[in-house]
Amino acid sequence: MRLAFPTLLLLLICTAQPTYAKGTGFVFVSSEKDHVVTVFRPGTLKEIKKISTGQRPRSMRFSPDRSKVYVACGDDDSIDVIDVEQLKVVRSIPIGDDPDRFDVSPDGKFIYASNEDEGLLTIYDIVNDKVVAEIPVGEEPEGVLASPDNKYVYVASEVSNMVHVIDVKSHELTANIVVGTRPRRIALTPNRSELWVTNEIGGSVSIIDKVTNKVVEEIAFQPKGFRPEEVTPVGIHITQDGKRAYVTLGHANHVAVVDVPSRQVKQYVLVGRRAWGVALSADESTLYVVNGKSDDMSVIDTRNMKVIRSVPAGRVPHDVVVDN
């Protein structure tokens, strides 16, 4: 989300509190087993604060205006709202049983959340504070992505091996796209033409043509020294220029660098154990990867794809987002 300069200026003038400004570059890491979101300063990677959240914080998303971080707290059946200026939880949204991944609508008014236990996609009206719809999908829904035009929500079901396409207005399932085994997360290419879906047990990424809703290609991963059955892709992040995708390979302890136009894997970078969450700094020169089984975060310089640092990041770190 890019704000026009006058708007930004206006925002700065209106902000009276001498608290943290937007675009701090702060790195937010959720950790499942100690119920906190840890905030790091970019560069020094100094820990600024541990924000207490509900039980089992996992997936995180920014509000479109970057003023809030939403964090799904699975064991509290809530999505907590962190105020970025104050770095504390200011609201807790009752989203239903065991929220997992979610997305925020482009206008910032709705949350689309997977309820992992119930097999539902919940649409929540943030402004009026109420559930708008609970839509049954395949069991263990995971990755959620709202289309930029806010017409469709895509939900991956780990059990049905499908990406369900939901019409936001009618709440109907308009398509079920069969992908690889145990699909986890969904990324949209910046030109909005393709959805890239990680398949954890399939060990691959399925590429869906967004116009036809069909899988057009599957990318397999084979880092050196790992068996196919150890390669469990989960996290995915595509750069703004649409050239590169970073895919975390879970138990294979690597991040794959994929050239998006050619769909070729260019490189594998060794990180910590069970790499899942992945995010980039604003200038995309720094890649953050959180490792659930080594309780740390790997920090990578994307210019040479070297790991610069590895910092402790709570107990079972799950997701990472950057205020950029």
Next chain:
Amino acid sequence: MPKTATSILLLLVLFSSYGIASAAVGTLAIGYLEFKDDPHYRETFLESRYPAQPWGRPFDGAQLAIKESRFAAMAVGVEFKLERRSAVSMEALIRAYEDLYADGVRFFVLDLPDGMVAELAARTKPSAGLLFNISALDDKLRQSECQSHLMHIVPSRVMLTDALAQFLVFKKWRSLLVLRGSQPGDDRLYAAFARSAKRFGLKIEDTKDFLLGRDPRKRDQNNVALLTAGVDYDVVYVVDSQSEFARDVPYQVQKSRPVVGAAGLVPDWWHWAWERNGAPQVNKRFVRLAKRHMTGYDWAAWMAVKIIAEAVLRTNSSNLAELVEYIRGDEFKVDGSKGYPLNFRKWNNQLRQPIFLTIPNWVVERAPLRGFLHQINNLDTLGFDERENQCRL
């Protein structure tokens, strides 16, 4: 590979024409055969909640998988349905099979004791259907008594004893005192243990046969303290297929040593406390349906139906030969919520799978353990590898 790729492509093409709301065009019925007097399901045995034993009939597991397959069913336009038959004898079982076969059923889930699985498989034609064994652990069924149309979802006994042996080697607890039962099944379990001990280099300090009971004249065989006194050892390994004697061993041992096998640390192929790979969600769904925790037997019933549904979805076919080829093929991958893609060993139709090393409320480790490597698939460090194979399919 090219064939599978083609069929997936074909499936994708077909999808567009099916659309989302395609009505069921046919029913795919799955036979579910069980033995009414199966000693596995005696009330007192179930209520004891022994580790790695059934805690109820696993039919609920199959039902859960039917429910979870609704999107696959919708996509290919079939309705999956279970046809449950409870037989009172071997002959009744054969009749139940034949009746279902006559009605067009080609997939059968077998919740039966070892011997009945062997006999049913031997008396039915390989071309006539595909059988899924969800409860018989017998090693012979994977070796000399194997059948080309019999797929094993539950692990064999040697897969379980290999997993435990890996753990003992990993811990460097190689020196064992073995307590051996004399119930039916204990001899086969002992044979599995002995093979694993040899394969992984465990040292048997002594083997003692135990007896259930309180007869003071047989104290040296029914008293755990007396049985475990004498020679020193790293662990007590209890070989007890019935689990009743074993449950009293961990805190009655003479020396302060861990107990493994049928009590203490127990190898199992599912455990409700496994917290990775979406397993908690699977268990929660099962609890909602069955009002109890999910065991390995329930997991196997769930997997059998999932495998059939997965094959139908990916091939978009209900043709038996095509589905069998796909299920037994190299490209087949199914998720069992244990963290590996699962498929079948070509040489004996055994489902490859990790094994958990469990205590009552936790999974301590998952085998294959780190450092146990295989030239092709590390899961093949558990059970009969191709080079030991005696099965001729």
